[in-house]
Amino acid sequence: MQTYDFVIVGSGSAGSVLAERLSASGRLSVLVLEAGGSDRRFYVQMPLGYGKTFFDPAVNWNYRAEPDSGLAGNADHWPRGKLLGGSSSINAMVWIRGAREDFDAWEAAGNPGWGYRDVLPAFKAIEHNQAGADEWRGQDGPVHVTDNREKIHPLTRRYLAAAQMAGLPLNEDFNGARQEGVGVYQISTRNGRRMSAARAFLLPAMRRKNLRVETGAHATRILFDGRRAVGVEYRQNGETKRALSGREVIVSAGSVNSPQLLQLSGVGPAELLAGLDIPVVQALENVGRNLQDHQGINYTWKGKVPTLNQILRPWWGKALVGTRYLLMRTGPLSMSMNQGGGFFRTDPDQPRPNMQLYFQAFSTVIPRSGERPILSPDPWPGFSIGLSNCRPSSRGEIMIRSADPFAAPRISPNAYSTNEDVSEMLDAVKFLRRIAAQPPIAEIIEEEVLPGPSITSDADLIQDFRKRSGTVYHPVSTCRMGPDPARAVVDPRLRVHGLSGLRVIDASIFPDNIAGNTNAASIMTGWKGAQMVLEDWSQ
Template sequence: TRILFEGKRAVGIEYLQNGETKTARAGREVILSGGSINSPQLLQLSGVGPSALLGALGIPVVHANENVGANLQDHVGINYTFKGLLPTLNQILRPWWGKLMVGMQYVLLRSGPLSLSMNNAGGFFRTDPALSRPNMQLYFQAFSTVIPKSGERPILTPDPWPGFSIGLSNCRPSSRGEIMIRSANPRDYPKIVANAFSTEADITEMLAAVKFIRKIAAMPAMAEIIEEEVLPGPSITSDADLIQDLRKRSGTVYHPVSTCRMGPDAARAVVDPRLRVHGLAGLRVIDASIFPDNITGNTNAASIMTGWKGAELVLEDQK
């Protein structure tokens, strides 16, 4: 729930167990690995963060740093969904007996649809050939969930027709959001403001990207297996309508980073290049929140690498 400090040194943590508040003292240092949402939340709860926010919530400031919880970066994605002319996974996964069959296939043989990734194919592309590297990630899902049954998770109720989706997410958006606590209570969720598509550049490249999905769908190999586009649908054609649709339907692909970003300059970062929190002693952050900027693709491998590298730094500094 909180990091404990003596002056500017982190000396332990306070935590809740079975409703009881307890403390643990650190032998050497405190390592925060709560992820991009919770690491800045825990720092702010502990008095490390934007001074105006902490002051307004009555949290004593241990160390003021405006970057804690700021600079939130995430990849934002959208699906274009099509009704196909060939059976897709919808036909297997929708009926109860189909769910039972694929469940048994997975349990007994470790194969079948449940052994596959959600995304059956993917890749990267450029929205402008002049770009030096791809700026969009592409996904292909051989199922669709446009009409979820009320009260059920959409993923459990594939559509009755043979549907599939071509999706994409931006690789290096320029929009920046923030994560700020709402109260001094560690059980209150922090406020996450994604601020997606708050720059003209992000809108422009996403507009070009969704047009590219339609280009793919119009290629002969795809066109001959597509009956119709279901989402956003053939009536959405103008730039204004496409932008309105992508603002409405796009969402996180769960790659939040940079809310405790690393950098040598304490005025622009939260941790230094050895992942030590600027201005404090005995405290490191080791998770995806320290990424200086988002990476182009999925963030899990880079997060694991951050953990590995962080562990090496901790060991080196104990010598």
């Protein structure tokens, strides 16, 4: 056993930032435990390669949610990163911070230091934006954010024109003065390679002598001395090992694995733990509860003009784009599948946008075994417009099934379980057809493939989105932050209520979900969390 100042569980979007920030001075020793392995894989580094990693057990936990009545009984696939960089190494790279109002609501819920004026400096410090610095954007940070406006497929421009004709304003920067409108997504890449949290933060920091990263190290429980966390037990290469912390254990394992590890360690709902013969260290009823996630669906059309299908499907097209990527790091393989998108309100009375849009200049209706068919799209010219809800009111939970640390937890999304969520999604899918009916897109449509022109009634539309919706991989709030231990897991300084020497710092602490993709906000949480740790230990 060795003792470190800080033991961090997880090297994902927040954990990588914590490792870099806490080790930067050279005075503090830091150990990072990562259950997965290296991120030095071709399909991890190639941006569009996440179609290959979507089911790959070498880099992906490949969780399966419980059958959900809100999703017509479907059991959804939940990919989560199991490698350096965590889910930032297998995600779609869309760089969205969340709306100003999201963070102001966090602060208003009793979390000082988490309002927009507080998190904006952290966001700016994190990023190096290719579009340049301004009042909202940063330069010279470790995360390179690519501006794709000059690289998008021509169909994306048709989408932007059609959406504006449908009533949405053009927005040049969703992370700028306002979020509402349609535009081109910026993505976390640099020179045609994925800019994961590991690449931006962890790998450069690993040159420091005071930072140690252990891969293949599966944390099995947190060690306590009374009510103080003093280390972590983990399995590596078939051996049980222990690492002690002189100052703190920081759990940054993500919205699935963080509550799982706490529960395995005796921190969680008392009845659950007692039923599994796990001694209760601290009864916290909300560990694993308050699960929030964005649910999404695509509408797909067959086009009269070529789409990316015609270049990504045939062998010669694959050879062409592959050669272009290998030689120049450009072309479709250097981008995300979501080139355009936006945010809109399903009702003018909504105080802020409640839906996110995604435009894809290709289609993947025909399934492909063993991978997400991004790199093998449909054999006909197709394109999709998708959406996801930004602030669903439905709540689920993540709970361990047994005391076995290697057993996957029970994930119960409870999607579309409120009338509000069903009603706003119904309005939203109708708006997709409104966009497609505008001349810039309507004139190039051969036919609607999914859900198809026969699906028109409210009842049929609802049945369709229940059947075809699924997670867009933004789970949060399973160790939510708040001042009241009866409603939250960590306090506004991210310390676990009722215990010492233990924090949770990752997307699981979000008090509520944000509007948009969650990776940027997860990285910001790691940055802010590191500041708080350093401040608290400098006093």
